[in-house]
Amino acid sequence: MKVEKQTNCHFCGYLCGLIATVEDGRVVDVRPDPTRYPYDERIMAGCRRWRMNLDVLDGADRVNYPLRRVGERGSGQWERVSWDAALDDIAARLEALRAEHGAATLASMIGGPHTSFWPLHRFMTLFGSPNNMGIGQICWNPRIWMDVITFGWTVEADIRPETGCVFIWGTNPAESDNSLFWRTVLKTGKDETTKLVVIDPRFTRTARAADLWLAPQPGTDCTLALAFLNVIIDEDLYDHAFVDAWCHGFDELAAHVRSYTPEHAAQVCGVKADDIRMAARWFACERPSALVSGRGIDQVGASVAPTHRAICCLRAITGNVDVPGACVLADASDFIQEADLELTLEHADELSSRCLNTAETPLQCYEGYAQVEALTERFGRKLPVRYLTSAHPDLVLRAMETGEPYPVRALIVEATNPLLTYADTHRVYKALMGLDLIVVLEYYLTPTAQLADYVLPAAGAIERPTFQAHGGVGNIAYGGAAACAPYYERRTDYEILRALGLRLGQRDAWPDATFEEAIARTLAPAGMTWEHYCEQGMYFRPPWYMKHEMTDDAMRPKGFATTTGKIELASELLPKLGGARLPQPDEPRALCSDAFIAEHRSRGWQHVKLMTGARKQPYNASMYLNNTAFRAAVPEPVLEMSRRTAEDLELVAGDTVQIASDSGKALFKVATITMADGVVQADYGWWHPEWPWDDREGGMWESNINCLTSCALDQTEPLIGTWSYNAIDCMIKKTDETLSWEELG
Ligand SMILES: Nc1nc2c(c(=O)[nH]1)N[C@H]1C(S)=C(S)[C@@H](COP(=O)(O)OP(=O)(O)OC[C@H]3O[C@@H](n4cnc5c(=O)[nH]c(N)nc54)[C@H](O)[C@@H]3O)O[C@H]1N2
Ligand SMILES: Nc1nc2c(c(=O)[nH]1)N[C@H]1C(S)=C(S)[C@@H](COP(=O)(O)OP(=O)(O)OC[C@H]3O[C@@H](n4cnc5c(=O)[nH]c(N)nc54)[C@H](O)[C@@H]3O)O[C@H]1N2
Ligand code: SF4
Ligand SMILES: [Mo]
Numbered sequence: 001m002k003v004e005k006q007t008n009c010h011f012c013g014y015l016c017g018l019i020a021t022v023e024d025g026r027v028v029d030v031r032p033d034p035t036r037y038p039y040d041e042r043i044m045a046g047c048r049r050w051r052m053n054l055d056v057l058d059g060a061d062r063v064n065y066p067l068r069r070v071g072e073r074g075s076g077q078w079e080r081v082s083w084d085a086a087l088d089d090i091a092a093r094l095e096a097l098r099a100e101h102g103a104a105t106l107a108s109m110i111g112g113p114h115t116s117f118w119p120l121h122r123f124m125t126l127f128g129s130p131n132n133m134g135i136g137q138i139c140w141n142p143r144i145w146m147d148v149i150t151f152g153w154t155v156e157a158d159i160r161p162e163t164g165c166v167f168i169w170g171t172n173p174a175e176s177d178n179s180l181f182w183r184t185v186l187k188t189g190k191d192e193t194t195k196l197v198v199i200d201p202r203f204t205r206t207a208r209a210a211d212l213w214l215a216p217q218p219g220t221d222c223t224l225a226l227a228f229l230n231v232i233i234d235e236d237l238y239d240h241a242f243v244d245a246w247c248h249g250f251d252e253l254a255a256h257v258r259s260y261t262p263e264h265a266a267q268v269c270g271v272k273a274d275d276i277r278m279a280a281r282w283f284a285c286e287r288p289s290a291l292v293s294g295r296g297i298d299q300v301g302a303s304v305a306p307t308h309r310a311i312c313c314l315r316a317i318t319g320n321v322d323v324p325g326a327c328v329l330a331d332a333s334d335f336i337q338e339a340d341l342e343l344t345l346e347h348a349d350e351l352s353s354r355c356l357n358t359a360e361t362p363l364q365c366y367e368g369y370a371q372v373e374a375l376t377e378r379f380g381r382k383l384p385v386r387y388l389t390s391a392h393p394d395l396v397l398r399a400m401e402t403g404e405p406y407p408v409r410a411l412i413v414e415a416t417n418p419l420l421t422y423a424d425t426h427r428v429y430k431a432l433m434g435l436d437l438i439v440v441l442e443y444y445l446t447p448t449a450q451l452a453d454y455v456l457p458a459a460g461a462i463e464r465p466t467f468q469a470h471g472g473v474g475n476i477a478y479g480g481a482a483a484c485a486p487y488y489e490r491r492t493d494y495e496i497l498r499a500l501g502l503r504l505g506q507r508d509a510w511p512d513a514t515f516e517e518a519i520a521r522t523l524a525p526a527g528m529t530w531e532h533y534c535e536q537g538m539y540f541r542p543p544w545y546m547k548h549e550m551t552d553d554a555m556r557p558k559g560f561a562t563t564t565g566k567i568e569l570a571s572e573l574l575p576k577l578g579g580a581r582l583p584q585p586d587e588p589r590a591l592c593s594d595a596f597i598a599e600h601r602s603r604g605w606q607h608v609k610l611m612t613g614a615r616k617q618p619y620n621a622s623m624y625l626n627n628t629a630f631r632a633a634v635p636e637p638v639l640e641m642s643r644r645t646a647e648d649l650e651l652v653a654g655d656t657v658q659i660a661s662d663s664g665k666a667l668f669k670v671a672t673i674t675m676a677d678g679v680v681q682a683d684y685g686w687w688h689p690e691w692p693w694d695d696r697e698g699g700m701w702e703s704n705i706n707c708l709t710s711c712a713l714d715q716t717e718p719l720i721g722t723w724s725y726n727a728i729d730c731m732i733k734k735t736d737e738t739l740s741w742e743e744l745g
Contacts, residue, residue: 001023001024002021002022002023002028003021003022003023004019004020004021004022005019005020005022005481005483005484006018006019006020006033006036006480006481006534006535006537007019007020007030007462007480007481007482007483008461008462008466008478008479008480008537009030009049009050009053009461009462010114010115010460010461010462010466011049011050011052011053011056011461011620012047012049012113012177012178012179012620013112013113013468014038014177014179014180014478015466015468015478015479015480015537016032016033016038016039016044016047016050016179017032017033017035017036017037017039017480017537018030018031018032018033018050018053018462018483019031019032019033020053020462020483020484022483022484025484025485026058026484026487027053027054027057027462027483027484028054029054030050030051030053030054030462030483032044032050033537035537036480036536036537036538037478037536037537037538037540038179038180038478040180040183046178046179046182046183047178047179047617048617048618048630049617049618049620049624052624052627053461053462055627056443056460056461057460057461057462057463057487058487059626061444061445061626061689062443062444062457062488062490063442063443063444063445063449063455063456063457063490064457064487064488064489064490065080065081065457065488065489066080066081066082066083066085066086066454066455066456066457066489067079067080067081067445067454067455067457068080068081068085068086068089068453068454069452069453069454073433073438073451073453074433074450074451074697076450076692076693076694078455083489083491083499086454086456087499087500087503088503089454090437090439090453090454090500091500091503091504093410093436093437094106094127094410094437094500094504095504097409097410097436097437098127098128101406101407101409102128102354102406103127103128103129103354104128104129104130104131104354104355104356104406104408105129105406105407105408105409105410106124106127106129106131106408106409106410106411106412107129107131107132107133107391107396107399107400107408107410107411107412108120108124108129108131108132108133108134108411108412108413108414109132109133109134109411109412109413109414109416109418109422110132110133110134110135110414110415110416111134111135111415111416111417111418111421111621112135112139112415112416112620112621113468114415114416115414115415115458115493116466116467116468116493116494116515117134117386117414117415118338118341118342118384118386119493119494119497119498119515119518120132120412120414120493120497121342121344121385121386122341122342122343122344122497122501122509122510123412123497123498123500123501123506124386124412125342125343125344125347125351125386126343126347126501126504126506126509127501127504127506128347128350128351129351129354130351130352130354130355130356130366130389130391131354131355131356131391131396131399131408132386132390132391133390133391133392133393133396133422134387134390134416135387136364136386136387136388136390137361137364137390137392137716137717137720137721137722137723138298138299138722138723138725139295139298139299140298140387140471141298141364141387141388141720141722142297142298142304142305142308142717142720142722143293143297143298143308144383144388144471144473145305145308145363145364145372145388145719145720146305146308146309146311146312147308147312148372148376148383148561149309149372149562149568149571149573149574150309150312150313150316150562150567150568150569150571151312151316151321151329151560151562151567152329152375152376152379152559152560152561152562153329153330153376153379153381153473153560153561154329154330154471154473154474155315155321155322155327155328155329155330156327156328156330156474157290157291157292157326157327158288158290158324158325158326158327158328159184159185159188159290159325160288160324160325161325162288162324162325163188163194163288163289163290163325163326164193164194164195164282164285164286164287164288164289164325165194165195165196165197165282165283165286165287165289165290166185166188166194166195166196166197166289166290166291166292167197167198167199167279167283167289167290167291167292168185168196168197168198168199168200168206168210168292169198169199169200169221169291169292169293169294169296169297169311170199170200170221170293170294170295170296170297170298171200171206171292171293171294171295171296171297172200172202172204172205172206172294172614172615173185173206173292174204174205174206174209175204175205175614175615175616175617176294176295176615178617181292182206185206185209186209188209189209189210189211190209194286195211195212195282195286196209196210196211196212197210197211197212197213197214197279197282197283198210198212198213198214199213199214199215199216199221199224199279199296200213200214200215200296201215201216201217201218201296201611201675201676201679201681202215202611202614202640202673202674202675202676202681203215203673203674203675204614212275212278212279212282214269214271214275214276214279215270215271215675215676216269216270216271216676217268217269217270217609217676217678217679218296218300218588218609218611218676218679218726218727219300219301219303219588219724219726219727220265220268220269220270220585220588221269221296221297221300221303221307222303222306222307222310222583222584222585222586223260223264223265223268223269223585224265224269224271224276225307225310225311225313225314225583226256226257226260226265226310226583226585227257227260227261227262227264227265227269227276227280228276228279228280228283228314229253229257229260229280229310229313229314229317230257230258230260230261230262230265230280231262231276231277231280231281232280232281232283232284232314232317232318233253233254233257233317234258235280235281237280237281237284237285237318238284238317238318238319239317239318239319241319242316242317242319242321243316243317243319246316246321246548246559246560246566246567247316247317247566247567247569248562248564248566248567248568248569248570248572249568249569249570249571249581249582250317250569252569252570252581252582253313253317253569253570253582256582261273262274262276262277262280268585270676270677283314283318283320284318287318287319287320287325287326288320288323288324288325288326289318289320289326290320290325290326290327291311291314291315291320291327293308293311295613295615295725295726296611296726297311298722299613299722299723299724299725299726300588300722300724300726300727301586301588301589301715301716301717301722301723301724301727301728302586302587302588302589302715302716302717302718302722303585303586303588303717303727304717304720304722305579305583305717305719305720305722306580306583306584306585306586307583307585309571309582309583310583312567313569313583315327316567316569317569321567322545322546322547322548323545323546324545328543328545329543329547330470330473330474330475330476330543331474331475331541331543331544331547332379332380332381332382332475333469333474333475333476333477333526334475334525334526334527334539334541335469335477335522335523335524335525335526335528335539336521336522336524336525337382337384337472338384338469338472339382339383339384339385339472340382341522342384342385342386343509344385344386344389345382345385348366348369348370348385349366351366351389352365352366352367352389354406355389355391356391356392356395356396356399356405356408357389357390357391357392357395357721360392360395360713360721361392361716361718361719361720361721362577362578362719363574363577363579363719363720364388364389364390364392364719364720364721365389366385366389368388368389368577368719369383369385369388369389371573371576371577372573375561375562375563375573376561378561379558379561381473381561383472383473384471384472384473387472392711392713392716392721393422393423393711394711394712394713394716394721394723395713396408397427397428397431397711400431400432400434400435401430401431401434408435409435409436409437410435410436410437410438410439411432411435411437411438411439412439412440412441413438413439413440413441413442413448413449413452414440414441414458414493414497415441415442415458415493416448417446417447417448417621417622417623417685418432418448419432419446419447419448419451419700419704420446420447420448420621420622420684420685420686420687420700420704420706421621421622421684421685421706422706422711423706423709423710423711423723423725424663424664424706424707424709424710424711425664425700425701425704425706425707426663426664426707427663429451432448432451433451437453438451438452438453438454439452439453439454439456440452440454440455440456441456441458441493441496442455442456442457442458443457443458443460444626444689445693446622446687446689446698447687447693447697447698447700450693450697450698456491456496457488457489457490457491458490458491458492458493458496459482459486459487459490459491459492459493460490462482462483462484463482463483463484463485463486463487463490464482464486464492464493464515465479465480465481465482465492465515465516465519465534466478466479466480467479467519467522467523469522475539475540475541475543476538476539476540476541477523477538477539477540478537478538478539478540479519479533479537479538480533480534480537481516481534482516492514492515493515494514494515494518495513495514495515498510498512498513516530519533523539526539548560569582570582574719577719578718578719579718579719586717588609588724588727588728588729589715589716589723589724589727589728590715590728590729591610591661591662591663591708591709591710591728591729591730592607592660592661592662592729592730592731593662596661596662596731597731600660600731600733601731603733604733605660605731605732605733606649606731606732606733607729607730607731607732608641608645608649608678608679608680608729608730608731608732609678609679609680609727609728609729610659610679610680610681610682610708610728610729610730611679611680611681611682611725611726611727611728612681612682612683612684612705612706612709612725612726612728613682613683613684613685613705613725613726614640614681614683616634616683618630618633618634619634619685620685621684621685622684622685622686622687623685625685625686625687625688625689626689626690635741636669636703636739636741636742637668637669637682637683637686637703637739637741638668638669638670638671638682638683639657639659639668639669639670639671639680639681639682639683639732640671640672640673640675640680640681640682641670641671641672641673641675641679641680641681642672642673642674642675642676642677642679643672644677645677645678645679645680646670646672648677648678649732650734651670651734652670652672653670653671653672654669654670655669655670655734656668656669656670656734656735656736656737656738656739657669657670657732657733657734657735658732658733658734658735658737659680659682659708659730659731659732660708660730660731660732661708661709661710661728661729661730661731662710663707663708663709663710664707664708665707665708666682666702666703666704666705666707666708667702667703667735667737667739668682668683668703668739669739669741680730680732682705682730683703683705684704684705684706684725686699686702686703686704686741687699687700687702687704688700688740696740699740702739702740703739703741708728708730709723709724709725709728710723711723
């Protein structure tokens with residue numbers, strides 16, 4: 001019998017609504033659901049990925065049963081085992097390792113927003129280990145930290161018809177989002193009355209929609225932002241009433257930015273001074289003005305914090321804070337906050353003392369979290385804990401390599417492929433090869449899964465319920481029900497981690513047998529039932545604006561959840577943690593040492609600036625390279641550069657080049673595009689899912705840009721520990737080698 005079921009695509013964080021046709025428990029068709037968030041028929045016409053749901057649901061290369069390694073680690077030999085056998089053995093080995101080395105000997109790794117990570121974080125907390133790693137320092141986090149320190153909470157752009165100016169800064173939603181937000185940006189571009197400014201070294205499809213494209217050299221955005229502030233203050237375009245009432249430290253900021261003239265920034269950034277003036281005037285005068293930033297700002301190592309701080313100041317002095325059409329400070333959620341789902345705060349003291357970050361990254365640690373929480377809690381807001389206190393991979397890898405300060409011997413990897421996506425692949429590979437226990441929760445036998453002791457089959461999109469709580473910092477969640485029960489012996493990530501938790505004495509902490517029940521419990525305080533949530537596809541309450549002006553019981557305005565109760569242009573908190581009161585640009589980081597550069601130059605290599613990982617449809621990081629239609633459409637990894645840069649390097653489009661840093665090397669095809677000169681951009685995530693593992697380890701060493709990158713602490717931002725995937729460097733040389741991607745024809 002055929003039935004129709006509402007479910008959700010989960011190939012990106014949008015969770016678009018789908019209707020699945022289900023016959024005898026098997027999904028035979030999916031189509032967009034026009035009744036649910038974030039439906040817009042152009043989205044699902046633009047995004048090619050939802051159509052893959054059936055391929056992924058029953059793909060030939062899916063892991064369907066628990067697998068146990070039988071050969072040497074990394075030998076690619078597996079046997080099928082029962083869930084009980086797998087979980088009993090994993091639990092016993094974790095128990096033994098904990099007894100020998102302490103609970104912190106277990107580390108975990110996560111990736112992009114593929115699943116709900118709070119169950120893993122709850123498991124880690126109750127096991128007693130603080131050492132979770134993941135996207136923390138490089139994706140989303142830096143902005144959250146700086147927003148909260150400046151405004152008392154995070155701000156989200158609020159683009160509406162009345163918005164007069166939009167800055168899209170270091171993000172390319174045309175490729176990375178392809179959803180509601182991108183459609184909004186496109187509309188803004190077409191709207192004569194809204195000025196769209198795109199700030200990106202590459203002339204992206206987003207840039208094509210803009211009224212003004214600024215192409216700064218990578219890593220110079222802080223100087224650019226300070227120059228915007230300089231223009232706005234110098235030309236008296238700031239919002240005097242708002243600054244007087246609600247900003248702290250304006251005079252200091254004004255003095256600070258005086259030397260950051262557009263002419264100075266033009267020199268540093270490679271952008272015309274007049275364009276800087278024009279953009280600044282638009283942002284200040286065409287209010288309300290909205291701003292969205294992305295990876296181009298987040299992944300630039302040392303400059304990440306000051307750049308975000310300067311952007312916060314830009315919003316503040318132009319009065320573009322918590323007003324419709326500019327941005328909105330999220331409300332605390334009515335449903336249970338991620339921090340409370342993790343259960344981490346109750347154990348923060350024990351975790352803190354063992355966490356492999358404290359002292360090295362004074363903001364990104366439990367102490368830093370506590371200082372910020374002390375401010376936000378009076379507004380009922382709590383940041384998710386585990387992302388913002390995540391351990392630093394440099395320190396965790398070192399603990400794996402050397403046993404210092406204590407041995408890290410076990411690892412749980414959930415929904416990430418660190419051999420392709422974490423920095424310094426050679427180092428990650430070596431560290432993982434030396435561990436006693438690796439458990440990977442996956443859909444596929446990725447290169448990372450191939451190094452595991454156990455690969456546990458995760459139930460994926462449409463065979464599990466979904467609940468995405470917007471980064472854990474808003475009063476909005478979306479998702480819905482599964483279309484079918486998991487195929488084969490797959491289980492939801494929640495159920496896997498719970499089952500492991502139950503074996504390790506965590507019974508009281510996991511009252512809900514299924515993820516569905518756990519979501520229902522999460523929603524209960526908001527007064528929404530599971531059924532209603534599935535029907536709506538979301539929980540949402542329209543935000544209030546101007547919350548700082550609302551009065552409390554004593555009729556005082558609420559203000560902002562900062563030390564001074566105002567927006568801190570000059571930060572009172574950051575100096576306590578060793579940071580600066582005012583945003584100061586830092587130098588980009590280098591992957592190539594002087595000796596490496598000199599030695600390679602002597603052999604005809606040249607030194608260039610490097611960006612990596614620009615998002616491209618239809619892939620997602622290292623995923624979907626197993627889709628033959630996608631591979632036919634986008635067959636090989638490219639290194640992008642301007643025509644002029646190619647000429648300077650004596651290259652033409654289609655050449656094969658080798659690029660290298662002290663950490664390693666990779667091969668790419670040259671592609672010429674319109675972009676800033678003197679910079680190259682390398683794709684990321686490339687391997688050969690179709691190759692047997694024993695054939696060159698799935699091709700993971702050939703065009704893997706993370707063979708060149710590094711998370712070394714001395715190269716990172718000092719408060720958060722952000723390392724660089726952009727604004728770095730490499731050596732480059734043409735080669736006669738053939739890329740294996742070409743061999744496929
Ligand atoms: N198709 C696809 N979509 C994805 C993903 C994917 O892998 N594939 N990944 C998802 C994830 S995990 C994330 S975090 C988001 C990221 O989403 P985005 O932040 O939108 O990432 P990109 O599309 O790479 O856009 C970043 C832009 O920053 C520019 N840039 C690089 N360095 C600098 C710099 O120093 N200054 C400035 N101003 N710009 C710079 C790059 O040229 C690039 O165009 O995308 C998500 N969506
Ligand atoms: N050089 C460079 N490196 C980067 C970046 C860059 O721009 N440049 N970007 C960084 C950023 S922002 C991010 S977020 C990361 C992304 O890094 P990752 O998240 O590691 O990237 P993916 O390749 O998407 O890996 C996701 C893996 O999870 C599996 N998976 C998908 N859904 C589920 C699920 O529901 N459950 C389980 N258990 N498994 C699932 C997939 O099969 C896939 O193998 O990469 C980072 N690394
Ligand atoms: S935008 Fe994301 S969730 Fe929506 S259909 Fe595309 S991949 Fe799926
Ligand atoms: Mo990300």
